[in-house]
Amino acid sequence: METLFGLEYNVWWFLVFGGVMTGYAILDGFDLGAGALHLFLKKENSRRIALNAIGPVWDGNEVWLVIAGGVLFAGFPVAYAAIFSAFYIPFIIFMIGLIWRGVAIEFRSKEPGTTWRMIWDFIYSFASIVISLSLGLMLGNVALGLPLSEQHDFIGDWLSFFNPFSIMVAITTLALFMLHGAIYLAMKTENRLYTKMTLLAKSFTVFFVVALGLTTLYTLLYIPHLSDRIRSSSQYFVLPVIMFLAIANIPRQLNKGKYFNAFISSAVTIASLLAMVAIEVFPYLVYATNDAKNSITIENAASSLKTMKTLLLIAAIGAPLVAMYTSFVFWTFKGKVELDESSY
Amino acid sequence: MEIEILARIQFAFTIAFHYIYPPMSIGLGLILVIMEGLYLKTGNKLYEQMTRFWIKIFALIFGIGVATGIIMEFEFGTNWATYSKYVGDIFGSALAAEGIFAFALESGFLGVLLFGWNRVSSRVHFFSTIMVFFGSMFSAVWIVVANSWQQTPAGYHIVGEGLSARAEVTDFWAMVFNPSSVDRLLHVWIGSFLAGAFLVLSVNAYYILKKRHLNIAKPAFKIALLVATISSLAQLFMGHRSADGVSKNQPAKLAALEGHYDSTAVADMYLFGWVNNETQTTTGLKIPGGLSFLIHGDFEKEVIGLNAFNPEDRPTQVNAIFQFYHLMVAIGLALIALTLYASWQWRKGKLFDKRWLMSIFVWSVLLPQIANQVGWFAAEMGRQPWVVYGHLRTSDALSKAVSANQILFSLVLFVLVYSTLLVLFLYLLNKKIQHGPDDDPAPEPIGDGNKRINPFLKQS
Numbered sequence: 001m002e003t004l005f006g007l008e009y010n011v012w013w014f015l016v017f018g019g020v021m022t023g024y025a026i027l028d029g030f031d032l033g034a035g036a037l038h039l040f041l042k043k044e045n046s047r048r049i050a051l052n053a054i055g056p057v058w059d060g061n062e063v064w065l066v067i068a069g070g071v072l073f074a075g076f077p078v079a080y081a082a083i084f085s086a087f088y089i090p091f092i093i094f095m096i097g098l099i100w101r102g103v104a105i106e107f108r109s110k111e112p113g114t115t116w117r118m119i120w121d122f123i124y125s126f127a128s129i130v131i132s133l134s135l136g137l138m139l140g141n142v143a144l145g146l147p148l149s150e151q152h153d154f155i156g157d158w159l160s161f162f163n164p165f166s167i168m169v170a171i172t173t174l175a176l177f178m179l180h181g182a183i184y185l186a187m188k189t190e191n192r193l194y195t196k197m198t199l200l201a202k203s204f205t206v207f208f209v210v211a212l213g214l215t216t217l218y219t220l221l222y223i224p225h226l227s228d229r230i231r232s233s234s235q236y237f238v239l240p241v242i243m244f245l246a247i248a249n250i251p252r253q254l255n256k257g258k259y260f261n262a263f264i265s266s267a268v269t270i271a272s273l274l275a276m277v278a279i280e281v282f283p284y285l286v287y288a289t290n291d292a293k294n295s296i297t298i299e300n301a302a303s304s305l306k307t308m309k310t311l312l313l314i315a316a317i318g319a320p321l322v323a324m325y326t327s328f329v330f331w332t333f334k335g336k337v338e339l340d341e342s343s344y
Numbered sequence: 345m346e347i348e349i350l351a352r353i354q355f356a357f358t359i360a361f362h363y364i365y366p367p368m369s370i371g372l373g374l375i376l377v378i379m380e381g382l383y384l385k386t387g388n389k390l391y392e393q394m395t396r397f398w399i400k401i402f403a404l405i406f407g408i409g410v411a412t413g414i415i416m417e418f419e420f421g422t423n424w425a426t427y428s429k430y431v432g433d434i435f436g437s438a439l440a441a442e443g444i445f446a447f448a449l450e451s452g453f454l455g456v457l458l459f460g461w462n463r464v465s466s467r468v469h470f471f472s473t474i475m476v477f478f479g480s481m482f483s484a485v486w487i488v489v490a491n492s493w494q495q496t497p498a499g500y501h502i503v504g505e506g507l508s509a510r511a512e513v514t515d516f517w518a519m520v521f522n523p524s525s526v527d528r529l530l531h532v533w534i535g536s537f538l539a540g541a542f543l544v545l546s547v548n549a550y551y552i553l554k555k556r557h558l559n560i561a562k563p564a565f566k567i568a569l570l571v572a573t574i575s576s577l578a579q580l581f582m583g584h585r586s587a588d589g590v591s592k593n594q595p596a597k598l599a600a601l602e603g604h605y606d607s608t609a610v611a612d613m614y615l616f617g618w619v620n621n622e623t624q625t626t627t628g629l630k631i632p633g634g635l636s637f638l639i640h641g642d643f644e645k646e647v648i649g650l651n652a653f654n655p656e657d658r659p660t661q662v663n664a665i666f667q668f669y670h671l672m673v674a675i676g677l678a679l680i681a682l683t684l685y686a687s688w689q690w691r692k693g694k695l696f697d698k699r700w701l702m703s704i705f706v707w708s709v710l711l712p713q714i715a716n717q718v719g720w721f722a723a724e725m726g727r728q729p730w731v732v733y734g735h736l737r738t739s740d741a742l743s744k745a746v747s748a749n750q751i752l753f754s755l756v757l758f759v760l761v762y763s764t765l766l767v768l769f770l771y772l773l774n775k776k777i778q779h780g781p782d783d784d785p786a787p788e789p790i791g792d793g794n795k796r797i798n799p800f801l802k803q804s
Contacts, residue, residue: 060448098414307433325475343459
């Protein structure tokens with residue numbers, strides 16, 4: 001197969017997909033996390049500030065999911081078809097969660113009544129939790145692999161998605177997003193709310209470390225093949241090292257009041273975690289647990305070489321553009337939240 | 345069969361509901377660009393208040409459009425896995441391009457549009473408005489390209505056979521500029537301008553009737569009327585071009601649109617009528633040979649009829665297609681009449697004196713919406729039984745891993761959620777309309793929901 005800078009095109013596209021998913025997890029991760037801990041805030045004013053902290057950017061963050069979907073559809077249509085039809089029920093619930101969450105953010109401020117706002121606060125927070133959990137659940141199951149037919153169609157039962165490993169991944173995901181969200185909110189708030197957020201961020205660091213530790217222990221004990229590649233070469237150990245240093249750096253930076261550094265640290269945590277997952281699954285996109293021959297790989301799921309090339313060109317033009325206007329928007333709304341007449 | 349019907353109902357339902365919103369976003373986007381442009385040019389505060397008001401409405405529409413749009417992107421994978429594998433090489437690149445070039449642009453700048461008033465200069469804000477509008481226009485480009493490829497495939501070849509057959513791109517630009525994409529894109533854009541313009545016309549006609557916010561309502565009405573008049577006339581031309589394209593590329597669909605069965609006969613054009621698919625007859629008020637003239641410029645020439653196709657290769661719901669198509673055309677013509685008459689009254693300076701005319705405009709918001717919906721229904725049902733015209737049958741395109749019960753479950757869920765969304769949308773839209781733009785300091789009568797409290801400022 002043809003290569004570009006020494007890597008095959010489908011490997012490049014695997015990296016692009018991984019990159020977009022990481023971008024999505026880092027960006028939507030903080031606003032999902034902020035949503036998940038929304039009910040920890042009791043005062044109306046605090047909730048408004050928290051909502052407006054993500055207000056101008058959450059929609060742009062969600063675009064990364066759309067891009068990830070397009071990237072998977074275009075580059076690995078077989079994987080796109082298999083994954084979404086396999087995860088039919090969890091994915092429908094995920095999408096209904098996305099709808100309600102978006103609507104709750106938009107609608108909450110449109111009426112002043114306390115009951116109205118309480119209901120939307122609950123929907124917003126509950127939907128954020130459901131979305132994070134179902135993302136984690138699907139990630140866990142993809143990492144484990146699914147039973148697939150020769151045509152790569154899922155042939156299992158959807159209740160099997162609720163296995164201990166995937167449930168633990170789901171909880172770890174939620175913990176990580178809540179940690180990430182708390183740090184983001186600390187970055188955007190002042191005074192008492194800021195203090196509260198730093199305390200929450202520290203609690204969620206503990207929550208996350210415990211969840212991650214248990215999941216890792218479970219993986220090493222019961223699913224040893226999920227760490228095969230990392231064990232095969234000690235060079236890969238640099239990733240867990242980076243991750244744990246990043247986690248340890250979070251309370252340190254928070255104590256110093258350097259919330260942006262803390263935010264970068266939690267982003268690095270997310271990225272290194274996903275990198276480890278990617279290293280373990282590669283070159284599989286979905287491993288077939290019933291018969292390895294039926295697995296979906298970056299070879300048999302890939303689009304034609306021509307499409308791969310076109311797509312890389314699209315990505316090469318598009319990525320700097322997206323980076324440009326994403327940073328423009330974040331720069332426009334940098335600093336602490338100030339409520340004005342256009343706020344939520 | 346049951347799975348197929350359920351999956352089709354679900355797709356039709358979710359896409360039809362979704363399609364209420366993006367056309368309004370596109371059309372309203374254009375009008376926002378005009379309004380804010382006028383504000384920048386004249387410095388007149390009225391235009392600023394007008395823009396701010398319509399941006400709030402835009403946010404509401406955009407929000408639901410995004411929420412329901414994300415569903416669409418993944419529904420191909422969940423319900424139409426075989427189709428996804430078949431077209432991924434082609435359709436996927438269009439969707440990826442949509443995400444990167446259009447949606448990211450639109451959603452990124454939306455934040456500045458909504459919350460940036462005090463953060464950026466008015467020029468940068470105007471720039472953001474333009475970018476959001478462009479983003480929504482680009483979105484339509486890629487979606488219509490993907491759909492048009494299904495109608496008139498080009499720039500591809502089929503690889504593999506049977507279950508593993510799929511289409512691969514051979515020429516990207518031939519795929520993008522397939523025979524129908526440009527005509528259909530313009531048709532969709534103009535339909536969207538109409539949807540946005542008539543929303544603005546309707547709300548302002550309501551204010552004019554109620555004698556509220558007159559200093560803002562009248563100029564806003566004129567801006568929208570201008571857009572609506574030009575668009576409805578342009579749509580006549582584009583509609584004709586689209587139909588002409590259908591006659592060349594999808595003759596079975598064209599025959600269904602006019603209920604034309606017999607290939608050896610001249611084809612008539614109906615103003616309205618009824619098709620009986622059993623007896624293969626169409627009755628109604630018609631221009632004899634009208635379709636022949638439209639296609640060939642000759643009233644005597646034959647047009648390919650439905651009977652030229654095997655029964656399994658042509659649409660079965662001929663009457664529905666016929667009715668949807670004719671309703672769209674009728675609405676298109678009505679919009680031309682309405683906007684031309686209103687423009688003529690505007691020239692005479694009597695536009696706002698005619699209360700009956702304003703009443704019609706209040707309700708006219710439904711017309712482009714209906715036309716957009718039924719137009720797509722005719723286009724998509726007319727393509728049946730194919731999902732990719734001539735290559736992949738709808739019945740072969742389904743997900744093999746998904747059962748009828750799962751689809752039924754999600755369909756019920758979508759119906760419940762979307763009905764709630766619609767109610768909430770209309771409730772909040774009405775509230776915003778009743779509240780109106782923040783213009784005159786004089787308080788309005790309380791009692792009909794017109795509290796002058798700005799919920800955005802309230803700290804409770």
